[in-house]
């Protein structure tokens with residue numbers, strides 16, 4: 292058997308999955324051994340000797356795919372969104388039964404988005420107000436985006452750690468949704484617009500000033516270096532890792 296990492300892509304015909312197929316095929320240290328879509332049998336993973344499965348499917352599919360992978364000691368690199376604490380708890384239980392297996396869940400694989408989250412986390416304690424606006428293509432299944440939910444969660448965590456008070460907001464009457472979704476106390480607004488791919492603005496406000504951090508993914512190629520890094524690192528990182536930043540030396 293060659294020393295190349297044996298990689299499968301799930302969701303191989305999708306927007307990001309098809310790009311990931313090409314990226315894995317082009318990586319010198321990887322071999323694409325399976326490319327699965329909705330109608331494929333998960334047995335293809337075991338039959339092909341898959342070491343790492345990259346899941347880029349749908350929030351309704353990902354838990355079943357991962358249950359199979361973890362039960363068979365196949366490492367996972369997951370870009371699929373729709374994560375809740377309950378879902379993560381289920382994965383931790385499954386991983387406990389397969390302690391040598393690694394699983395990376397990355398809300399966003401692009402370097403710019405990871406840095407946006409880090410910068411937002413750093414800025415959070417210095418401003419009274421924080422809101423997130425995410426903008427995506429209209430074929431996206433979930434809202435808010437996984438990246439926006441994670442960004443809001445990190446901001447809320449940083450504010451809580453700093454003892455920040457609740458945000459100023461005098462709204463006493465509003466149409467449903469006008470103030471966005473409440474993610475841990477941070478308003479998150481979702482735009483779906485033909486022509487867009489994946490974009491996010493994090494807005495901070497203080498007395499007499501604002502700070503805006505903006506990131507734009509203009510092509511699915513922006514996610515590929517992060518996916519390949521995840522594949523290389525997950526095989527030596529047992530257990531659950533949430534966020535690609537854990538595989539980057541961000542300090």
Ligand SMILES: NC(=O)C1=CN([C@@H]2O[C@H](COP(=O)(O)OP(=O)(O)OC[C@H]3O[C@@H](n4cnc5c(N)ncnc54)[C@H](OP(=O)(O)O)[C@@H]3O)[C@@H](O)[C@H]2O)C=CC1
Nearest residue numbers: 302304305306307328329347348352370371372398399400
């Ligand atoms: N973390 C990140 O950096 C990124 C994450 N994403 C996330 O990746 C996911 C996919 O996005 P996108 O490519 O735009 O979506 P698409 O709908 O274009 O692709 C998903 C593909 O997965 C297939 N699929 C569904 N269920 C299964 C299954 N059980 N096994 C194998 N394949 C399956 C779908 O088939 P069918 O069409 O028949 O349903 C479809 O071909 C989303 O959750 C998205 O948010 C996207 C970009 C970046």
Ligand SMILES: O=C(O)C1=N[C@H](C(=O)O)C[C@H](O)C1
Nearest residue numbers: 372398399431436437438489
């Ligand atoms: O569906 C998408 O396209 C994307 N999904 C991820 C998310 O929900 O954050 C990552 C990126 O925004 C693209």
